[in-house]
Amino acid sequence: MSENKQVDQLHLPGVNTILAVASGKGGVGKSTVATNLAVALSALGQKVGLLDADIYGPSQGTLLGLPPETRPDVQNEQLIPIQAHGIFCMSMSFLGSSKTPAIWRGPMASGALQQMLTQTAWPDLEVLVIDMPPGTGDIQLTLAQRVPVTGALIVTTPQDIALLDARKGIEMFNKVEVPVLGVIENMSTFTCGECGHQTAIFGTGGGDQIAQEYQVPVLSRLPLSLETRLASDAGRPIVVDQPESASAQEFRALGEVVASKLLNQAPATAPMISIVDE
Ligand SMILES: Nc1ncnc2c1ncn2[C@@H]1O[C@H](COP(=O)(O)OP(=O)(O)OP(=O)(O)O)[C@@H](O)[C@H]1O
Ligand SMILES: [Mg+2]
Ligand SMILES: [Zn+2]
Helix, strand or coil, rough: CCCEEEECCCCCCCCEEEEEECCCCCCCHHHHHHHHHHHHHHHCCEEEEEEEEECCCCCHHHHHCCCCCCCCEEEECCCCCCEEECCEEHHHHCCCCCCCCCCCHHHHHHHHHHHHHCEEECCCCEEEEECCCCCCCCCHHHHHHHHHCCEEEECCCHHHHHHHHHHHHHHHHHHHCCEEEEEEEEEEEEEEECCCCECCCCCHHHHHHHHHHCCCCCCEEECHHHHHHHHHHCCCCHHHHCCCHHHHHHHHHHHHHHHHHHHHHCCCCCCCCCEEEE
């Protein structure tokens, strides 16, 4: 049995390309990658927006070092993105009260997301990076369908369990015909600060395996690094905090690759998409 669904895509005026940073599994580093990549792209001279689409567990407010009471200005019923580290950001972090527990039911949550999507006044942007919520459920699928995503990046750790979910992520984007630009293997190796020896705490080769399976490249292998975690917790993306670190260099290299890949994709004004559910 099959069911055809026609979906109206949103039009985000002034937004040239849209990059979704996703994964099937939670906690693999999507938000960390989204923030640092956004800042790295901005350092390349691009005008960059960052949409935190994780409404249940928004983290961009913290990652960008914005105080919890940060609220966007509202002009003509449009939310004005918050500027930090050179990028323009919108997040549930700025809209809800931090005391509101994240136990909303689906309709309310997707309503909030809808509002952020349709009522944010982005400036003219070369790229809007979307920090996707974990999982491949309804919210993620709806986002991937309704937003004219130019390309997606799948973040995974090298563990089997994360790879299993990364596959689901790739398949979700394949299903809605959004090109997967590549896989980011995060927390790849750990370099001991004492003696410099390297340990693959979460295993090795996972990214390659998946890349081969789905014919997508591994664009980056980001080290597991204490500095990255500490910098993130302090609200300073590692590319800003320690630009000479191995992690920052890796993010900048990723930024260059992603920028050129986005250029090669069709602009973010895809026609209506039809989806076939088996
Ligand atoms: N390369 C890394 N080295 C060290 N710590 C990292 C690295 N990448 C991410 N982390 C840390 O791992 C934790 C989870 O990262 P992050 O919040 O980016 O993941 P996520 O996939 O967005 O999670 P969620 O699914 O909850 O949205 C954070 O504490 C973050 O600082
Ligand atoms: Mg996250
Ligand atoms: Zn050691």
